[in-house]
Amino acid sequence: MTPERPAKTLLVAAGVAVFCSLMVSAAIVYLRPAQVAWEEIARSRTVLSLAGLLPEGASAPDRMVAMRFRELEVLVADLQRGQFDDAFDGLSFDMDAAWADPAMLTDIPRASDLARLGQRPRWMPVYLRMEAGAIRAVVLPIRGQGMWAPMQGYLALEGDFTTIVGIAIEQHGETPGIGERITDPAWQASWIGKRAFSEAGEVRIAAAGDGRVPRERAAQHTFDAISGATVTVSAVTDMVSYWLGGHGYGPLLQRLRTAGGQPP
Ligand SMILES: Cc1cc2nc3c(=O)[nH]c(=O)nc-3n(C[C@H](O)[C@H](O)[C@H](O)COP(=O)(O)O)c2cc1C
Structure with a gap:
């Protein structure tokens, strides 16, 4: 082997590696908007199903999901004040950005931190299904820590802000076949119709x-x-x-109950 052969081989290998990594990076950048749009549709599908506005469920075409989503009223809740905050536009509010923005985050007192989050945004989007001017259902985003990894999902309540109409766990890292069964529709159905609060208004x-x-x-x-x-x-x-307690949506839900389902 001539002395320049190994150098040439290394050069070609390095060139191929650089080319491949450039192709992968370009694919990631190019496909990112499509991925974000897909995640958005998947979330909208979940929220609509929980609100009872998507009887077709998973089989509804994306265009129908986007259209029906406009039937929901999306408001931003100020969890600290327990009321909606019109300073934010619900439809454009970016929940993931809020979770990543230190200026939006607030510490959760250790005694209240059942979800083991440490911090949460002060503001969260809330999805309302309205009927004749009254709230028929409310869908609340929830996050917490599972056995192995963080979990994300939604809990939906009827317009009495007590009766559960559905739960969906969208993201989790639980073991397939074991903890993963929290995504089983039959298990999630066992929440439907249950009351999340006692007569005295405590989470139960x-x-x-x-x-x-x-x-x-x-x-x-x-x-x-x-x-x-x-x-x-x-x-x-x-x-x-x-999330239903005093440091979560509890004060907002209490206010809505007092207002008899009218958006205050
Ligand atoms: C490899 C491995 C993975 C496990 N994954 C989970 C899990 O994702 N969720 C869970 O609740 N328990 C999981 N378990 C079981 C828990 O350690 C625990 O035994 C179980 O939650 C107790 O439930 P039981 O009281 O109904 O038996 C796992 C156990 C092993 C060995």
Whole structure:
């Protein structure tokens, strides 16, 4: 082998590596807008299904999802004041940006931090299904920490701001076949019709048999347990309990209840 051969081989290999990495980077940049649009449609689909505005569910075409989404009223809740804040436009409010912006984040007192988040934005988008001027359903974004990784989803309540109309877990890192069963539609259906608050207005929702709900109240306030996945189910319960509580949407929901379902 002549001395220049190894140098030439290395040069060609380096050239191929640079070319390939440039191609991958270009593909990522080029495809990013399509990926963002796809995520947006997937979220809208979930929110609409929970609000009861997408009977076709997953089979609804994207164009229909985008059109029906306009039937929802999207408002931004100021969780600190427990009311909607018209300083923000709900439709253009970027929730992911809010979670990433230190100026929007507020510390969660340790005693309230059931969802193990540490911090959360002061403002969160809230999706309202209106009918004859009254709120028929409200869909609330929720986030928390699962057994293995952060979780994200939505909880929907009827216009009494107490009865659950649905839950959806959109992102999680739980074990396939174990904690992943929180995405099972049959398990999520076991939340429907359950009451998330006691008569006194305290958060009261848990898996059957986990001891958080008095036995005589179980029928109203418990959803199905998942055997072998108690840790994940308990994390979902904690996440929901945090977001419905005094440091989450609790004060807003109380205000809406008092206003009799009229947007205050
Ligand atoms: C590799 C591995 C992965 C697991 N993943 C989960 C999980 O994602 N969610 C969960 O709740 N439990 C998971 N478990 C089981 C928990 O450690 C725990 O045993 C279980 O949640 C208890 O539920 P049970 O009281 O219904 O048996 C996993 C266990 C192992 C060994």
